[in-house]
Amino acid sequence: MTAATLFQSILASLPEIVVVTGACVLLILGQLVPKGQGHFLVWASAATVLVAALATLLLAGEVRPAYSGMFIVDRFAVFFKMVFYLSTILTFLLSRKYAEIEEIASSEYYVLLLFALSGMMIMASATDLLSIYVGLELMALSTYVLTGFLRKERRSNEAALKYVVLGGVSTGIFLYGVSLIYGITGTTQLDGMAAAVTGDPLDPGLLLAVVFIVAGLVFKVGAVPFHMWVPDVYEGAPTTITAFMSVAPKAAGFAVILRVFLNPLVAASDAWIIVAVIAVVTMALGSFVALVQDNFKRLLAYSSIAHAGFALFGVVAGGADGIAGVMLYLLIYAFMNLGIFGIVIMMRNGDFSGEVIEDYAGFAKSHRGLALLMLLYLFSLAGIPPTAGFFAKFYVLVALVERGFVTLAVIAVLLSAVAAYFYIRIVMVIYMREPERAFEPALTPSVRATLALTAAGTIGIGLFPAWFLRLAQSSVFGG
């Protein structure tokens, strides 16, 4: 590798380098900062992310392949990185007060979030099964630790252990698939794979490899049949981390899924049938099981499974509209889901956990504005216009029908009618019941800012989707 190409590679991965360096520096600085100066860490971490975002935008002008085909900076990667930056910064803002209340406000907390962010960024840019693996593991290892951050709580420890074990197995399966691919095609590069296949694309060996890779990837987005970890981990993890995990790593998983699945080799192997089945079952399971949940975090966990199922429908549809549909869906989901989690996080104050749905009875009576925001997020999650959640679903459905998958579209909407029930049940609890206690939400300025931003996104994209739609459509690779 010559110095010039090396420089080009470093330039292309500059945002990742910024985040990793920032994380390392903060790790050291964190030990020197005196207690009670926690806000310094928050702002320094946020600044790191902002610098990385700036670098990403400056480099977004052209497509930059780097590290001999392992890595690429294209508009697709830039779009996903922006989703990651957004959700990470919002998580920082939400964490500030919550971390103090839960006594987990150490520098490692923020540093691990930054490492997870860099892992996701690598995933979005990876064009080789091995660089995908590196990014995946960097993200996964950081989230394992973050899940167990409530050290004194059994639930948190249990969740972390479950997550590590299941995550390890899924990574093993993924790697096994990669090794099979390498054995058959002699390469791990996504572009090279398709070119290397000369024979029948339905070769059983290839099919097996694809199935293994699918299994490894759907684990990360929490799709059936590898969803079992989601409710336990979501419930046990600190709520801020749950909020983060439900949005950013899921988006990263979809970034990889899109890159891998729309590869000509996988596309030729009829893998879409597998994905279609997974999508239907995932959405059905998420929607139906969420109906009987009493714990807010578990309910949101199943809701996130259902949403992953809906986004997978976009993967099934494929094509430029399908990919753009998934991307837009994930962006909108980031806004509305961080919004509703922001409310749950804010409710955690004193000895009040705010984790049980019944805790919110009559919330609208004393906190009209916050209840209205909840109403907005919940109807958006349910997909009712004019919120952004509706447009997200609408566009995926358009992509499905465009490809002729009308039956799948019908299944998708019927399941979203089921899902609507448990969202409006929460609306019922907050609006139609009498309050049993006084609420004292921890409404700090940073939480306010998060809620304002997510609400603006949820209603703004719903009313004026044109710009965001164009952004997603122009960010589709090769389309």
Place this chain on the structure above:
Amino acid sequence: MAFPLLSLIVFIPAAGAAVLMLLRNDDQVRWTALGVTVLDFALCIVMLAGFDTTTHEMQFTETRPWVPALGITYALGIDGISALFVFLTALLGWICVLASWVAIDRKVKEFMVSLLAMQALMLGVFCALDLFLFYVFWEAMLIPMYVIIGVWGGDGRVYAAFKFFLYTLAGSLLFLIGVIVLYFHGGETFDIRALMAQDLPFRVQSWLFFAFLIAFAVKVPMVPVHTWLPDAHVQAPTAGSIILAGVLLKMGAYGFLRFSLPMLPEASLYYSTLMLSLSALAIVYGGLLALAQDDLKKLVAYSSISHMGFVTLGIFTLNLRGLEGGILQMFNHGVTTGALFLFVGLIYERTHSRSIADYGGLMKAAPVYTAFLALFTLSSMALPGTNSFVGELLVLSGAFAANLAVGAAAVLGALLGAAYLLGMYRKVALGPASIGVRFKIRDVNARELVAILPLAVFVLWVGLYPKPFLNIIGPSVRHLLTQVHSNGGGQ
């Protein structure tokens, strides 16, 4: 671009709702809501004054790009059919505010905000000329209506609100798929006028017809998907019932008129017998159910099912008299049943009982109330001289021309209507005064009279001189018929 009158009509209530959120005092909220709805109504009169009754073309049109990548535009416009319902919605808007003046005594601000939001969305549904825009308005209505029933309703409000929400949502989601399929078959546009000009293959039309049918039949509601209606009506506050009966139910029928008939003419002709039979079933079955009710509100609710059966019957006769009668009957039902729900609400405010058995001899205690009640009851059973007579007569003559058996069933339904309505009136208004009721009843006051009078005026106006109303809808109906019969393949 011309003055955006329709946008103004649609968004004034929405802007009013935003203003209400800033107010603190309940009385201020009430007066502001009233002011906004009256202003909206005044604009509607301006709109009707400038309405050209000689053409079937869309008028007052506005078009702006909204999501160009998908061919979605923000397009508003009205023809004769929608003009009538825009007017009806605006009329019932301020009547609803008056009906809730004292009936809603807690969370007044939230209620009025929901009511105005509802108003804006309903007007949007009738004005939209873009299918996507239409769907957004159509579906967004679920949010305020769910809240209105669920928060301010009766004891079983939560159940009723859920049932209403899920029924309508399930129906409209299939409609959404239909809309997207139509989008791809109709040349990637959501423009309603362009889609009307498409000639789709019959197989596609059939599928779409049933996808649309589910959504619209739930809203109308047609038997057998009517079961949400009694619950929602009985539990909803008075204003909620008025909106439901007066406007929401019309949207299903409006959907048939705006989408099923002109866009899917072959399928509409092919399945018209099925639709006629379902309508006749609704007329008779709704009437029989109403006959057995002791709850006043339930009685009016079931009578709605029966009366909406006349509407769908008229529409699917697919002849001029039937269609004109059906559309006029939509307007009439909005006025008359809206008034009946208002009357049930008025008496309930006083006695907190809706059971017919608790009443009797109301005529002595509240003569003005019972006099108007008589008028609206007679109107509901289509006595000559009232509005429904004109509508039902047109529908029946259309129905007999289309299908003898269905016409006969409809006549039977009309007879049933006379039976349960007169029975109700006799038990409530005539006879000896019941002891429990006599001392509590106070006659209608000025505010209530203001809400009642315009409805009474329309009952008699349409009943005695329906020509202006038929003039408004005439050209559009005739155009609709040519669309159905010329594209429907020589039947």
